[in-house]
Amino acid sequence: MSKAIAIRMAGQQLTRWDRVLLTLFPKWGAQRVRARLARHYEAAQGGRRTDGWRRSASDANVANRPALAALRELSRDLRRNNGWAKRGIQAVVNNTVGWGIMPKAKPHRSSARMEAAIELFNDWADSTACDYDGRLTFYGLQRLVMETVAESGECLVVRQPAASADGLAIPMRLHVLEPDYLDMNRNGFIGESGGPTYNGVEFDKFGRRTAYWLFTEHPGGLRLQTTQFYSIRVPAERVIHVYRVDRPGQIRGVPWLASAISRLKDYDDFEDAELMQQKVAACFGAFVTDMESAAPALGQEGVDSQGNAIESLEPGHIEYLPPGKTVTFATPPSPQGGSLSTRTLRRIAVSLGITYEELTGDYSQVNFSSARMARISEWQNVCEWREHMLIPQLCQGVWNWAMALAAAMNDWPAVPGATWSAPPMPMLEPDKEGLAYQRLIRNGLMTWPQVIRELGYDPREQMQEIADTNKALDDAGVVLDFDPRQMTQAGQVQAAPSESEASGETSTDAADAADTGASSTAH
Numbered sequence: 001m002s003k004a005i006a007i008r009m010a011g012q013q014l015t016r017w018d019r020v021l022l023t024l025f026p027k028w029g030a031q032r033v034r035a036r037l038a039r040h041y042e043a044a045q046g047g048r049r050t051d052g053w054r055r056s057a058s059d060a061n062v063a064n065r066p067a068l069a070a071l072r073e074l075s076r077d078l079r080r081n082n083g084w085a086k087r088g089i090q091a092v093v094n095n096t097v098g099w100g101i102m103p104k105a106k107p108h109r110s111s112a113r114m115e116a117a118i119e120l121f122n123d124w125a126d127s128t129a130c131d132y133d134g135r136l137t138f139y140g141l142q143r144l145v146m147e148t149v150a151e152s153g154e155c156l157v158v159r160q161p162a163a164s165a166d167g168l169a170i171p172m173r174l175h176v177l178e179p180d181y182l183d184m185n186r187n188g189f190i191g192e193s194g195g196p197t198y199n200g201v202e203f204d205k206f207g208r209r210t211a212y213w214l215f216t217e218h219p220g221g222l223r224l225q226t227t228q229f230y231s232i233r234v235p236a237e238r239v240i241h242v243y244r245v246d247r248p249g250q251i252r253g254v255p256w257l258a259s260a261i262s263r264l265k266d267y268d269d270f271e272d273a274e275l276m277q278q279k280v281a282a283c284f285g286a287f288v289t290d291m292e293s294a295a296p297a298l299g300q301e302g303v304d305s306q307g308n309a310i311e312s313l314e315p316g317h318i319e320y321l322p323p324g325k326t327v328t329f330a331t332p333p334s335p336q337g338g339s340l341s342t343r344t345l346r347r348i349a350v351s352l353g354i355t356y357e358e359l360t361g362d363y364s365q366v367n368f369s370s371a372r373m374a375r376i377s378e379w380q381n382v383c384e385w386r387e388h389m390l391i392p393q394l395c396q397g398v399w400n401w402a403m404a405l406a407a408a409m410n411d412w413p414a415v416p417g418a419t420w421s422a423p424p425m426p427m428l429e430p431d432k433e434g435l436a437y438q439r440l441i442r443n444g445l446m447t448w449p450q451v452i453r454e455l456g457y458d459p460r461e462q463m464q465e466i467a468d469t470n471k472a473l474d475d476a477g478v479v480l481d482f483d484p485r486q487m488t489q490a491g492q493v494q495a496a497p498s499e500s501e502a503s504g505e506t507s508t509d510a511a512d513a514a515d516t517g518a519s520s521t522a523h
Contacts, residue, residue, distance in 0.1 A: 060247035064254055065184070065199060072152045072179070075255040078264050079151055084345065085257060085264055088352045088359055089150045092256070095354070095382045097146050098423030100139025101395055104458050106419050117416040120406055121399065123169040130168060132160055132175035138398070144176055145242055145394055146385075150352075154179045154243035154253030156212070157394065158234065159401055170402045179253070180220060183231035186213040191233065201241075201251050202233070209236045240397040244389050260351035267344045353381040372428055379425045391420050423456045 021029030043050065056063060078085035103121055105114045124130055125138035136144060141157075148155035156177040162168045182200035191197050191211055193204040202211040213231045217223060243253025257264070342356075342365075349359040355374040357363050363371060403415040427433045440446040449459035470485070479486045486494055 060250040103418040153255040157240040
């Protein structure tokens with residue numbers, strides 16, 4: 001390295017001794033300057049600790065492209081055959097989607113058009129006809145999309161027209177596709193928009209997505225047609241691409257098990273080896289050395305189909321050994337299975353963004369406070385997956401499709417918007433948490449509608465149901481303990497109003513009337 005390069009690298013941090021060395025021994029001096037600057041960041045240094053550490057300066061798409069197919073295959077295989085992987089993905093989906101993320105009217109926008117839009121969307125979403133395959137409602141499709149995203153890294157939803165015979169309130173069906181449908185070989189400037197196409201996603205010259213190149217059949221499916229296997233261009237306005245964005249500029253999603261795949265496979269092998277060790281240990285019996293050669297040789301009690309001797313062990317086995325033959329069993333050190341299992345499963349849970357207890361169902365090492373703190377930390381991840389991925393990409397995208405069709409059918413001047421209500425975190429202590437909500441409302445820190453929305457319900461529906469329930473109780477003359485109009489919180493009957501209060505006259509008005517009457521009498 002030249003002196004000029006070293007000076008540019010070090011800036012004003014060159015000492016007098018550095019300048020002397022750079023003049024007399026440029027290469028040695030430059031190495032010295034670089035080593036001193038690297039000490040500010042230990043990981044940037046070369047040496048034994050970082051030897052063999054391959055570091056790449058590639059962007060997200062260059063790093064992902066060669067690995068996506070392999071990661072998807074490994075993730076799916078683990079989910080099929082590894083119970084921990086299956087449970088981890090199931091926990092992610094259950095917490096994120098639950099019974100479904102539902103549209104609600106925006107606050108202060110309870111107009112007749114908004115109510116009609118919500119009702120129309122619910123009629124469409126509650127029907128299995130909204131699914132292209134006719135098996136799931138829209139809320140079931142939410143779970144399917146989330147499962148595909150966690151397992152395969154991404155999911156595609158294609159809007160398909162519906163026939164009048166489908167009986168849908170909104171003539172639209174959703175076709176959920178695995179990311180394998182994206183043609184990875186579609187790259188370069190091949191589209192109509194004038195921009196690049198990368199990994200099957202086409203952009204315009206401003207970097208906006210304009211189309212997706214999708215195969216007409218699943219690349220790994222059973223091909224029943226004799227037509228040529230090819231991909232077609234589908235406009236981006238007909239496609240919703242759902243995935244978690246981990247890096248700026250990322251075009252494709254990565255399976256969520258990616259950082260845990262090796263650990264899951266190793267732990268699976270460890271469990272098999274430990275089980276085999278226990279099987280072998282249970283087979284130890286007795287070995288007798290026959291000095292007179294009266295017993296058959298070890299393994300000659302059975303042969304396979306090719307005549308080879310079979311040597312086996314079984315529980316309670318007693319084997320006679322011929323003279324001079326000795327059997328020695330290896331005694332490897334017994335691993336600390338319990339601690340190793342705990343550490344491994346904790347790392348797997350962290351890779352998925354859930355708690356160890358959620359993954360394993362083991363709460364033996366935590367108390368209530370620590371379990372609650374872990375649950376709250378996990379719930380932050382759940383809120384991120386909802387608010388930054390599932391709701392804006394899937395739910396809002398489907399709502400926009402549905403409302404555009406509804407507006408065209410009903411001549412609405414504008415497309416109504418909505419907010420989305422997701423299932424809340426289950427209450428661990430309903431009595432204490434319910435009291436906390438009550439205090440927040442009484443102190444003005446939250447409103448009653450805010451609490452209802454946070455619990456996953458619609459305030460308008462809740463209020464209407466309360467009113468209907470109260471009317472039904474009054475009509476039937478039934479008084480229940482939970483009715484605050486009739487019973488106090490302590491379980492006592494509310495005091496009946498006085499005659500003046502029943503007639504609408506307040507205590508102040510009654511006092512004023514009494515004073516007036518007294519004055520008239522005095523006169």
